[in-house]
Amino acid sequence: MNNFSLKGRPPTIEDVARMARVSTATVSRSLNTPHRVREATRLEVEKAVLKLGYTPNFGGQALASNRTNTIGAIIPTMDNAIFATALQALQETLAAHNVTLLVATSRYSPDEEEGQIRNLLARGVDGVVLIGTGRAPSAYKLLEARGVPFAILWSIPSDTERLMIGFDNAGAAADVAVRVMERGHRRIAMISGLMQNNDRATARVDGVAAALREADLEMRPSWLIECRYSLNHGERAARRLLQSSSRPTAIICGNDVLAAGALMAAHELSIAVPEELSITGFDDIELARAVFPQLTTVRVPHRRMGAAAGECLLRWINEGTRPKSMTLPTQFLERQSLGYMRPRE
Amino acid sequence: MNNFSLKGRPPTIEDVARMARVSTATVSRSLNTPHRVREATRLEVEKAVLKLGYTPNFGGQALASNRTNTIGAIIPTMDNAIFATALQALQETLAAHNVTLLVATSRYSPDEEEGQIRNLLARGVDGVVLIGTGRAPSAYKLLEARGVPFAILWSIPSDTERLMIGFDNAGAAADVAVRVMERGHRRIAMISGLMQNNDRATARVDGVAAALREADLEMRPSWLIECRYSLNHGERAARRLLQSSSRPTAIICGNDVLAAGALMAAHELSIAVPEELSITGFDDIELARAVFPQLTTVRVPHRRMGAAAGECLLRWINEGTRPKSMTLPTQFLERQSLGYMRPRE
DNA sequence: TTGAAAGCGCTAACAT
DNA sequence: ATGTTAGCGCTTTCAA
Numbered sequence: 090m091n092n093f094s095l096k097g098r099p100p101t102i103e104d105v106a107r108m109a110r111v112s113t114a115t116v117s118r119s120l121n122t123p124h125r126v127r128e129a130t131r132l133e134v135e136k137a138v139l140k141l142g143y144t145p146n147f148g149g150q151a152l153a154s155n156r157t158n159t160i161g162a163i164i165p166t167m168d169n170a171i172f173a174t175a176l177q178a179l180q181e182t183l184a185a186h187n188v189t190l191l192v193a194t195s196r197y198s199p200d201e202e203e204g205q206i207r208n209l210l211a212r213g214v215d216g217v218v219l220i221g222t223g224r225a226p227s228a229y230k231l232l233e234a235r236g237v238p239f240a241i242l243w244s245i246p247s248d249t250e251r252l253m254i255g256f257d258n259a260g261a262a263a264d265v266a267v268r269v270m271e272r273g274h275r276r277i278a279m280i281s282g283l284m285q286n287n288d289r290a291t292a293r294v295d296g297v298a299a300a301l302r303e304a305d306l307e308m309r310p311s312w313l314i315e316c317r318y319s320l321n322h323g324e325r326a327a328r329r330l331l332q333s334s335s336r337p338t339a340i341i342c343g344n345d346v347l348a349a350g351a352l353m354a355a356h357e358l359s360i361a362v363p364e365e366l367s368i369t370g371f372d373d374i375e376l377a378r379a380v381f382p383q384l385t386t387v388r389v390p391h392r393r394m395g396a397a398a399g400e401c402l403l404r405w406i407n408e409g410t411r412p413k414s415m416t417l418p419t420q421f422l423e424r425q426s427l428g429y430m431r432p433r434e
Numbered sequence: 435m436n437n438f439s440l441k442g443r444p445p446t447i448e449d450v451a452r453m454a455r456v457s458t459a460t461v462s463r464s465l466n467t468p469h470r471v472r473e474a475t476r477l478e479v480e481k482a483v484l485k486l487g488y489t490p491n492f493g494g495q496a497l498a499s500n501r502t503n504t505i506g507a508i509i510p511t512m513d514n515a516i517f518a519t520a521l522q523a524l525q526e527t528l529a530a531h532n533v534t535l536l537v538a539t540s541r542y543s544p545d546e547e548e549g550q551i552r553n554l555l556a557r558g559v560d561g562v563v564l565i566g567t568g569r570a571p572s573a574y575k576l577l578e579a580r581g582v583p584f585a586i587l588w589s590i591p592s593d594t595e596r597l598m599i600g601f602d603n604a605g606a607a608a609d610v611a612v613r614v615m616e617r618g619h620r621r622i623a624m625i626s627g628l629m630q631n632n633d634r635a636t637a638r639v640d641g642v643a644a645a646l647r648e649a650d651l652e653m654r655p656s657w658l659i660e661c662r663y664s665l666n667h668g669e670r671a672a673r674r675l676l677q678s679s680s681r682p683t684a685i686i687c688g689n690d691v692l693a694a695g696a697l698m699a700a701h702e703l704s705i706a707v708p709e710e711l712s713i714t715g716f717d718d719i720e721l722a723r724a725v726f727p728q729l730t731t732v733r734v735p736h737r738r739m740g741a742a743a744g745e746c747l748l749r750w751i752n753e754g755t756r757p758k759s760m761t762l763p764t765q766f767l768e769r770q771s772l773g774y775m776r777p778r779e
Numbered sequence: 780t781t782g783a784a785a786g787c788g789c790t791a792a793c794a795t
Numbered sequence: 796a797t798g799t800t801a802g803c804g805c806t807t808t809c810a811a
Binding site: 099144145146147148149150151152153157159166167168169170173174176177180189190191192193194207208210211212213234235319320346349350352353356375376378379380381 | 492495498502538553580691695697725
């Protein structure tokens, strides 16, 4: 046992300083701004750090520097994989800069989200990542009052005053509708996630509706079903669509989970996809390839959004000026679940 | 503008104290141990807190109390949904006690995991959640040296010195093998996740092997394929199994993702499941129901593990004594991908 | 390049 | 029941 650190108690910067025969200030500098310290001194400090197994105390650091090196993200849910990839990319980007990611969930509720924002703020996060724009102005006020940088993901930049990193949900959805129509479909239904407080879901519906209108088609109200994002709900919605006497020949789904649910319903009703019914998804999560037939869907730039969010936020935090918003491209992904419309005999 | 808080700077406990005309100690008590404060005083403090929009500074709190109200979890990956449900349950349990969950990933690497443990420790987490037992003793030493409570999930309690909350991977896997054999299968292969450093994967393989041996069958070395947990890898592995001249009639998979991959391979090779080939999964994630045919699999107590981990850890942190480990039940889940062996003509 | 020392905001032991 | 006060471990002027 050495006599520099009292056993039990984790070593402090003072223990390191004593062992390296320097002041605590020098230890701090060696660790944070190595170039401002003489090489020999730095080496000495390093040795002591290693020997003691020293790790800066988080609270002390946060208190003194007013920085936590933590960024918080609030996503609607962890239950399905929709946000996992972006989160993973975000985390990797942050980790490269020694910043930790704190993840919270809002369960698609603006109130819960606001609570989580408070929570993250209380923990002193240096930045926040939010999904979409469906929230009260008060939520933004919280962030702005504290001057905490934040990024909004998944929605197309619509507001020059905020940092938004997303893509054109409406445009991509309209594109899907166009492709569906190109294959001869005229009887087109849609299963969407709940649109309330969900601008992405709303935009996707709007996009499809606009494309149909453009082609002089109209989306029948009863052929637009809103439900929660889950396999079961998607299945149930599709069942309703498919069991009515006159059924659609194509179902455009608001995301891949709903599309997979629709596929389940088709299987159970012995409706062949894509021969008798076309189904499209959105997001391109792994599930889209696991089902049979594989889903024709829209590839969303998950990884790029996550990585870009990390980089922009870090830049904003370090340089103090808000980076520009960015719109990322999506891609229509042809697989097997969308087919040509066949006349029914 | 009131003159109690300087604009820009977030209000401190001192601002609250001044406004409520009490000491900072009383404010602290009002917030942390309300019952030790006179009602009228407490109300006065509350009023000031509200008016000022005061939120305790995290760093100060952590530094003074040596507590962060944060628990860290290190999971192998967020990419698939395997750990999502347990995490969600854990988070809900913790949230009910005003404790925040910090999530980190190790990408199935013990070294990365150890790095993350250091990281969490440096951030002063009050407790840690780990998956499985595949790690170096040094990792445990880190935790124990700091006296930080930790729980190990997903593995069956094997060590009376540690808090483990899991289930019998080997037993459940053996049970699957027995059921498969009961349906007449004798040519049984297995696709497993990488077993190195992964005790769950290893236990599942061991369980199956033991059950086969029990029935005087033997697992051919070439019929046990190890690969990463991904759709693609599962598909590739199954392809190898199915394209050899003499192929198995049943494939037991180490988890649902691999099983879904195997199903894809079967589809592509036009091998009917379960008529010509049986496939089983493990974990019962949502994916298991989304594929066709739906996977016969093992239901794992995701939610209960997560919730129990939260409760046990909280108890340990607050009372100072390590709770007992627990073994949770699993359940064989009959769906569609396991069928009776048919003689090939 | 380095050191001395003043806090950062909060809690808890002790005093009243 | 409440106040006084001494730190908790670190960063950051300011001096040397």
